[in-house]
Ligand SMILES: Nc1ncnc2c1ncn2[C@@H]1O[C@H](COP(=O)(O)OP(=O)(O)OP(=O)(O)O)[C@@H](O)[C@H]1O
């Protein structure tokens with residue numbers, strides 16, 4: 001299947017460092033279930049939303065790991081679990097070999113310095129009453145007690161790193177463009193020299209031309225600082241441009257994972273094939289329709305393979321009754337795995 005064409009410059013730097021043996025971050029059996037109240041026909045009923053349900057991940061130092069999937073598939077919830085911004089219902093997270101699942105108090109605060117997140121919407125991420133200097137300097141003041149000349153020097157250095165003129169320091173967010181505001185958010189995320197940064201749809205609120213500039217900046221910062229990224233996006237072309245490996249999520253589970261070239265050029269899971277077929281193209285015929293209907297509610301999961309209700313290939317009894325696990329399909333590239341009964345050797 002033809003992969004979507006990338007709209008980003010073809011001359012960008014190569015992939016970052018080679019993958020070392022020990023992963024920087026791992027997740028095992030990670031789940032987050034929300035108990036929610038629904039009112040139907042005047043009666044109050046409770047149901048469980050399985051936002052994330054049994055996710056295993058290994059993120060290596062220096063890589064850019066992409067997470068893709070439709071709205072509601074659990075991408076942001078996974079990110080919040082990995083960063084300990086929310087507690088899991090089940091499963092563990094290890095960072096640099098340490099179990100961080102139950103960390104509290106000072107050790108948790110220390111961990112937060114090393115793990116940062118940049119959200120989708122820079123307009124709502126910044127406090128309109130704080131200057132750019134305050135926004136970028138806040139983590140340094142609060143976490144490191146920095147002030148005076150030292151703080152000024154660090155904030156100016158961070159502004160330089162994200163190519164924001166120092167004359168912007170005493171402006172307010174409403175005086176900046178969307179791309180400039182996202183540069184402020186990135187500078188703030190880098191202030192405490194994190195090891196890992198989660199980028200949750202960091203460019204989807206921006207104009208296309210500005211998106212390319214922010215992506216190039218992210219790539220440059222990663223190379224300069226040996227940063228590890230988890231990059232969440234709906235935009236498959238962007239993931240292909242920026243990421244080394246990618247996980248495809250569907251209804252709270254990873255259905256396919258592997259090196260970006262393998263997943264984009266030889267997608268195995270019918271859902272990944274449908275996502276790639278549906279991606280906008282610059283040239284060529286209309287894409288085949290491989291995806292039917294809407295994503296089911298995470299509160300009413302279909303039995304068996306979560307995707308079978310929309311899968312054009314679903315045909316085995318197991319598709320409707322058993323949950324497939326990730327396994328290497330026949331002839332797959334190293335590290336390329338897929339959770340589908342139809343693809344298991
Ligand atoms: N606090 C919460 N309480 C109840 N349900 C929640 C909560 N947070 C998320 N969910 C549900 O969990 C599921 C996954 O949500 P999540 O925000 O992780 O998806 P996503 O893949 O990031 O979607 P998007 O692409 O729209 O950002 C959705 O069904 C969502 O409604």
Ligand SMILES: [Mg+2]
Nearest residue numbers: 075076077200
């Ligand atoms: Mg999200």
